[in-house]
Every structure is written in C-alpha cells, then in structure tokens.
Amino acid sequence: xxxxxxxxxxxxxxxxxxxxxxxxxxxxxxxxxxxxxxxxxxxxxxxxxxxxxxxxxxxxxxxxxxxxxxxxxxxxxxxxxxxxxxxxxxxxxxxxxxxxxxxxxxxxxxxxxxxxxxxxxxxxxxxxxxxxxxxxxxxxxxxxxxxxxxxxxxxxxxxxxxxxxxxxxxxxxxxxxxxxxxxxxxxxxxxxxxxxxxxxxxxxxxxxxxxxxxxxxxxxxxxxxxxxxxxxxxxxxxxxxxxxxxxxxxxxxxxxxxxxxxxxxxxxxxxxxxxxxxxxxxxxxxxxxxxxxxxxxxxxxxxxxxxxxxxxxxxxxxxxxxxxxxxxxxxxxxxx
Ligand code: KG4
Ligand code: ZN
Numbered sequence: 001x002x003x004x005x006x007x008x009x010x011x012x013x014x015x016x017x018x019x020x021x022x023x024x025x026x027x028x029x030x031x032x033x034x035x036x037x038x039x040x041x042x043x044x045x046x047x048x049x050x051x052x053x054x055x056x057x058x059x060x061x062x063x064x065x066x067x068x069x070x071x072x073x074x075x076x077x078x079x080x081x082x083x084x085x086x087x088x089x090x091x092x093x094x095x096x097x098x099x100x101x102x103x104x105x106x107x108x109x110x111x112x113x114x115x116x117x118x119x120x121x122x123x124x125x126x127x128x129x130x131x132x133x134x135x136x137x138x139x140x141x142x143x144x145x146x147x148x149x150x151x152x153x154x155x156x157x158x159x160x161x162x163x164x165x166x167x168x169x170x171x172x173x174x175x176x177x178x179x180x181x182x183x184x185x186x187x188x189x190x191x192x193x194x195x196x197x198x199x200x201x202x203x204x205x206x207x208x209x210x211x212x213x214x215x216x217x218x219x220x221x222x223x224x225x226x227x228x229x230x231x232x233x234x235x236x237x238x239x240x241x242x243x244x245x246x247x248x249x250x251x252x253x254x255x256x257x258x259x260x261x262x263x264x265x266x267x268x269x270x271x272x273x274x275x276x277x278x279x280x281x282x283x284x285x286x287x288x289x290x291x292x293x294x295x296x297x298x299x300x301x302x303x304x305x306x307x308x309x310x311x312x313x314x315x316x317x318x319x320x321x322x323x324x325x326x327x328x329x330x331x332x333x334x335x336x
Pocket of ligand 2: 113119137270271302303
C-alpha cells in the first residue's frame with residue numbers, strides 16, 4: 001500500500017496520541033496515557049492534562065517517527081485535532097503540529113476529533129465505506145451519526161444529559177471502582193448476572209436519543225436501599241446489570257437508525273466501544289440482520305493519532321487545507 005505520509009496528533013483530552021500513516025496503512029501509533037495522574041482526582045483535571053501533553057508530545061512524535069522508520073523531512077502532511085475538547089490540551093498539540101508543519105513546509109490539517117472517530121473503522125475494515133450508521137460513544141459524547149458520504153454527516157440522535165462513558169465513570173466512582181470507570185465496570189462484570197438488578201432504559205419514545213441520568217439515580221437509590229438492609233448483590237452482578245442497561249439502549253438505538261436508513265454497514269468509535277459486552281451485542285445484532293459490523297480494534301476505538309491522520313488523508317485527497325491562522329475550537333460540532 002502507498003500514499004502520503006501523514007503524522008497524526010491527538011491531544012483533545014487526556015491521551016497524547018501520535019501516529020504515522022502511509023495512505024491507510026498505520027506505520028506506527030503510540031500513546032502517552034495520563035490516567036494515573038488524573039485517577040487520584042477521580043476525573044480529568046484540565047490543567048494537569050495540558051501540562052502532561054507538553055511533556056509527552058516531543059518524545060512521542062520522535063518515537064512515532066522512529067517506529068515508522070522515517071525522518072520528519074519525509075512527511076507529506078501533519079494533521080492535528082482542532083476540537084472539540086479541552087482548550088489547553090488541544091492547544092498543545094495544535095501549536096506543536098502547526099509549528100512542525102511550518103518548519104518542514106508541508107501541509108497542515110486541523111481535524112474534528114469526532115470525524116477522526118468516524119474514519120477509524122477505515123483503518124481496520126477494507127469494506128467500511130458510507131453509507132453507514134456509526135455509534136460514537138465516549139466520555140464526552142454519545143451520538144448516532146448517519147454517514148451519507150465521506151464528509152457528509154447527519155447526527156440522528158445524541159444524549160440529552162450524560163454521555164455513555166460519563167455514566168460508566170460516575171457509577172464506577174460511586175461504587176469505589178476508580179477512574180476511568182468504563183474499563184473497571186467491564187472487568188468487574190465478568191461472570192456477573194446482567195438480570196440480577198433491574199435498571200431503567202430511558203427515552204424509549206425517542207428512537208435515536210439517549211439519557212443516562214435516570215439510570216444513575218436509580219442505581220444509587222437501589223444500592224443505598226440494599227445497603228441499608230444488607231442485601232447488596234455481589235459486585236459482578238451489580239456491574240453486569242449496570243453495563244447491560246447502558247449497552248441495551250446503545251444497541252437498540254443504533255439499530256433503530258440502521259433500520260430507518262436501510263444502511264448495510266454499522267460501525268462505532270469512542271472509548272465505550274472498547275466495552276466487551278457492547279461489542280458482543282453489536283456483533284450478534286449485526287449478524288442477525290445481515291449487516292456488516294465495522295467496529296475497529298479497541299486501540300482504534302479509544303483516542304489515538306491514527307484516526308486523526310485517517311480523516312486528514314481524506315481532506316488532503318479532496319484538496320482541503322487548513323489556513324495557517326486557524327486555531328483550536330473547543331466547541332467544534334461535527335454535524336447539525
Ligand atoms: O474516546 P475516549 O478514549 O475519550 C473521550 O473522547 O472521551 O473515551 C473515554 C471513555 C471513558 O468514559 C471510559 O470510561 C470509556 O470511554 N471506556 C469504556 C471502556 N473503555 C473506555 N467504557 C465501557 N467499557 C470499556 N471497556
Ligand atoms: Zn474520543
């Protein structure tokens with residue numbers, strides 16, 4: 001495979017992701033995670049995140065270039081996340097990438113983080129192409145996107161309160177499972193009975209929208225009541241029941257969109273798509289309906305530099321360039 005050599009940089013939140021793509025081939029992809037630095041606060045602290053990106057970015061860019069076996073002067077373009085995200089974190093990657101592109105005299109491309117998630121399946125699945133329905137679920141976002149074409153997106157539904165990952169994180173914190181909560185609940189659910197506790201599945205009357213705040217209240221109320229009378233079920237059962245309630249609505253609403261649009265490809269992105277039960281249920285449902293499931297590997301679901309470079313490849317091919325005077329946009333929105 002060949003194509004332009006693109007350096008992708010992702011620093012929208014608490015992961016420093018850097019990757020080198022040659023066309024659609026991932027030559028290298030490295031990640032600097034700050035989880036430990038935020039864990040003691042129970043969530044991401046913006047100031048801590050920005051400082052950690054400052055320390056990580058230069059060594060990670062060197063590492064990504066070295067692992068790809070190339071020199072910076074071999075690069076054809078540099079792609080960086082422009083938004084949405086934390087302004088301090090975004091600015092570190094953006095300024096670094098822009099300065100490097102300027103000094104190397106190569107193209108500079110600002111990329112929407114969510115568009116990056118939409119392009120990630122392309123790196124793992126040859127047959128992934130629009131039209132497709134993509135479930136994007138992370139710590140900050142839960143939305144169902146109808147990808148009508150490359151660059152042509154419609155947000156069919158989104159969360160009206162907490163994002164799915166945020167629900168995992170808040171509930172894990174309540175249960176004392178630490179941060180980030182998604183992987184903790186995923187691990188704790190091993191061998192648990194998902195029907196042991198019954199939690200609400202909200203917004204059944206709105207086919208593509210999500211709401212997770214009622215679930216949170218219900219879990220807290222039920223667990224507090226059970227604690228008072230000494231009948232709290234074993235942790236695996238509690239975790240599996242919570243996970244099932246979140247996964248149920250994500251799967252149901254994704255396939256509502258598949259049905260409504262007649263899409264034959266369904267994909268996903270964002271950290272929550274790393275969830276084992278969600279992946280299993282999406283695969284079962286896709287199989288049952290005879291549609292192609294194109295959820296990328298877990299490391300391409302969570303934030304990474306390769307997805308940013310993959311979206312940038314499309315922009316490069318269609319002649320889109322980012323003006324040098326452009327800056328980060330923490331409130332960037334993918335599609336109305
Ligand atoms: O996409 P991502 O890496 O960063 C954001 O843009 O937010 O997503 C992080 C979110 C966190 O809320 C984390 O708890 C959740 O994804 N997550 C998971 C799993 N792994 C990460 N949620 C459920 N199950 C998992 N295995
Ligand atoms: Zn993300």
